[in-house]
Amino acid sequence: MSVTSVLARKWRPKTFAQLVGQQHVVQALSNALIQNRLHHAYLFTGTRGVGKTTIARIFAKSLNCAIGITATPCGICNACTEIDSGRFVDLIELDAASNTGIDNMRDVLDNAQYMPTLGRYKVYLIDEVHMLSKAAFNSMLKTLEEPPAHVKFILATTDPQKIPVTVLSRCLQFNLKQLPPALIVTHLEYILGQEGITFDIAALTLLARAAQGSMRDALSLLDQAIAYSDSRIEESTVCNMLGSIDQSYLYDLLQTLLLRDGAGLLRIADEMQSRSLAFDVALQDLATLLHRIALAQTVPEAITEDEPERVRLLELAKSFNAEEIQLYYQIAIHGRNEIDLAPDEYAGFTMTLLRMLAFRPAGAKAASEQPTTEVSEPSTANATSIPAPKQQLQTIETISQSVNPIVTTSMVIDWGTLLTQLKVQGMARELAKHCTLENFVDGRLTLILAPQHKHLLTNKMAQDKLQTALADHFVQPVRLVVMPGENNMPTPAAVEQKLKQTLQQQAVEGITQDPFVREAQTQLDAQILEETIKPIQ
Structure with missing residues (x-):
C-alpha cells in the first residue's frame, strides 16, 4: 500500500491527546x-x-x-x-x-x-x-x-x-525529553498498522534506536525504509539501509574480550572487514551496547522483558566488572572520535579493541571473581577524597605488559572550589550550584541536590554537560549521580547568596555611616533608598 504523504507530516499530532510522550x-x-x-x-x-x-x-x-x-x-x-x-x-x-x-x-x-x-x-x-x-x-x-x-x-x-x-x-x-525506543516502536507499529504495511518488530527496533529519541527522525527513517523495502519492512533490509552492524558481532567481540583473547578479537575484526562493514558505525553501536550493559548492571528493570537480546545482555552484565564497562565505553567513544585520524578505519577499530585489551581498572577482576559484599565509604560531604586533575596525577607503580600499570591518586577538594574550575555554564552550572558533594568512589560522583531545586533533575542535557566537564577535569570516566535530599553542608549557591548578602549589608552600612551622607540627611532632610545601594564588584 503506498503512502500518500511524508509520514512526519501526515501523522503530526494535532491535539495534546495525540502526542506521544x-x-x-x-x-x-x-x-x-x-x-x-x-x-x-x-x-x-x-x-x-x-x-x-x-x-x-x-x-x-x-x-x-x-x-x-x-x-x-x-x-x-x-x-x-x-x-x-x-x-x-x-x-x-x-x-x-x-x-x-x-x-x-x-x-x-x-x-x-x-x-x-x-x-x-x-x-x-x-x-x-x-x-x-x-x-x-x-x-x-x-x-x-x-x-x-x-x-x-x-x-x-x-x-x-x-x-x-x-x-x-x-x-x-x-x-522535552528524548523518547525511549520502546515508545517509538509502539508508535511506529500503530502507524504501519493504519497504513496497511507489514513489518518485523526487530526492524522497527533498529529504526527506533537509530532515531536517538527523535520521533520525527524515526518517521523519516520509516519513510526511507518503506521506499527501500518491497512489501514488508524486514530487519535485514533496515540493517542494510542504516549500515548497521549485525549485533552478533558486537556480542562476540565482548565475549572474546572477556576471555582476553587478542587473536580472537582480530579474527572478528577481519571478518567484519571482509563484509565491508563500517567500523565507525561499529564503534557507535558498541558504545550503545556497553551503555545497555551498564544499565543492566545498575538498573536491571531498565532492560524490558521484550528486549530481543535480554538474556545475552544480562549474562554480559554479570560477567564484566562495572568499572570495566565504564572504561570500555569511554575507550569506544574516544576511538570513534579518533577514527578519522587513524591510518585507516581498520587500524582505528582494531587499535580501539587492543586498548580495551591492554587497559583495565587498577586491581579490577571479572564480575564473577568479585566478592558479593559491598563496602561503602563514609561521606565527608563537600570535602571528599577524589582523584586529582590531570596535572597532579602521579604513577606510583609501573610494571611489565603482562600486568596493568597501577595509578593511585587522591586529594581533598571542596565542591565549591571544584565548581569554579569546571567549564560549565547555563543550566549545568545552575544544577551544580545547588548541590553538595556526597562522595566520589570508583569513578562514581554522587551529588545531593537541595529538595527545593529538584525540578532541575528534569534537565538531562544539563546533567550530561556537567558529567562531561567532570570527566574532562579528572581525565577519566566519571559517572554522575544526582539525587534530591537534605545535606547539612551549604551549597555553592547558598555560599554565594550569603556572600552577596554580606557585601550588600557592608555597602548599606558604608553609605549610612558615611559622614557626608549623614550631613546631607541632617541639612537637606535627605532619605536613603537602601534598595538602590549596590556593592562595588
Whole structure:
C-alpha cells in the first residue's frame, strides 16, 4: 500500500491527546489552560524532533480556538484549521537561525503592540531562539518585561545554555525529553498498522534506536525504509539501509574480550572487514551496547522483558566488572572520535579493541571473581577524597605488559572550589550550584541536590554537560549521580547568596555611616533608598 504523504507530516499530532510522550509538559500546559493561569512567555527545550514546535502549535490552537481557551481545541474552527495549515495570521513563526539580527526582532516586536487580527491572542513562535544576537535578545527583553496582555511568546531551542539568564528568568521553561525506543516502536507499529504495511518488530527496533529519541527522525527513517523495502519492512533490509552492524558481532567481540583473547578479537575484526562493514558505525553501536550493559548492571528493570537480546545482555552484565564497562565505553567513544585520524578505519577499530585489551581498572577482576559484599565509604560531604586533575596525577607503580600499570591518586577538594574550575555554564552550572558533594568512589560522583531545586533533575542535557566537564577535569570516566535530599553542608549557591548578602549589608552600612551622607540627611532632610545601594564588584 503506498503512502500518500511524508509520514512526519501526515501523522503530526494535532491535539495534546495525540502526542506521544512528554506527558509532564502536556499535563502542566493543560492545567494552565483549564485554570486560565497563563504566563506570557514559554520556553521549550530539547533535542531535534521531540515535539517542541508541535506542542507550541497545539498550544496556540488552545489559546485561539473558537470555543474558548481550552486544553482540547475543536480542530474544526477557522483558527484551528488555519493554524494546522500554517496560515493563521495571528501565529507569527520566526526562525531565529535565519533572522538573527536586531532589525528582524524590532520588526517583529513593533507589531506586538497591535491587537490580534482574528484570534484571541497574538502568538509569537520563535524557533532556535538561541541563535539570536545579543542586541536582538536585549530588544526582546524589553517586551518580555512588560508584555501586552494580548501577546504570548513561545520560544523553542535545542541549546538553552546560550540564552541569556535575563531571558530565561522571564519564561516558564519546559524540557522535552528524548523518547525511549520502546515508545517509538509502539508508535511506529500503530502507524504501519493504519497504513496497511507489514513489518518485523526487530526492524522497527533498529529504526527506533537509530532515531536517538527523535520521533520525527524515526518517521523519516520509516519513510526511507518503506521506499527501500518491497512489501514488508524486514530487519535485514533496515540493517542494510542504516549500515548497521549485525549485533552478533558486537556480542562476540565482548565475549572474546572477556576471555582476553587478542587473536580472537582480530579474527572478528577481519571478518567484519571482509563484509565491508563500517567500523565507525561499529564503534557507535558498541558504545550503545556497553551503555545497555551498564544499565543492566545498575538498573536491571531498565532492560524490558521484550528486549530481543535480554538474556545475552544480562549474562554480559554479570560477567564484566562495572568499572570495566565504564572504561570500555569511554575507550569506544574516544576511538570513534579518533577514527578519522587513524591510518585507516581498520587500524582505528582494531587499535580501539587492543586498548580495551591492554587497559583495565587498577586491581579490577571479572564480575564473577568479585566478592558479593559491598563496602561503602563514609561521606565527608563537600570535602571528599577524589582523584586529582590531570596535572597532579602521579604513577606510583609501573610494571611489565603482562600486568596493568597501577595509578593511585587522591586529594581533598571542596565542591565549591571544584565548581569554579569546571567549564560549565547555563543550566549545568545552575544544577551544580545547588548541590553538595556526597562522595566520589570508583569513578562514581554522587551529588545531593537541595529538595527545593529538584525540578532541575528534569534537565538531562544539563546533567550530561556537567558529567562531561567532570570527566574532562579528572581525565577519566566519571559517572554522575544526582539525587534530591537534605545535606547539612551549604551549597555553592547558598555560599554565594550569603556572600552577596554580606557585601550588600557592608555597602548599606558604608553609605549610612558615611559622614557626608549623614550631613546631607541632617541639612537637606535627605532619605536613603537602601534598595538602590549596590556593592562595588
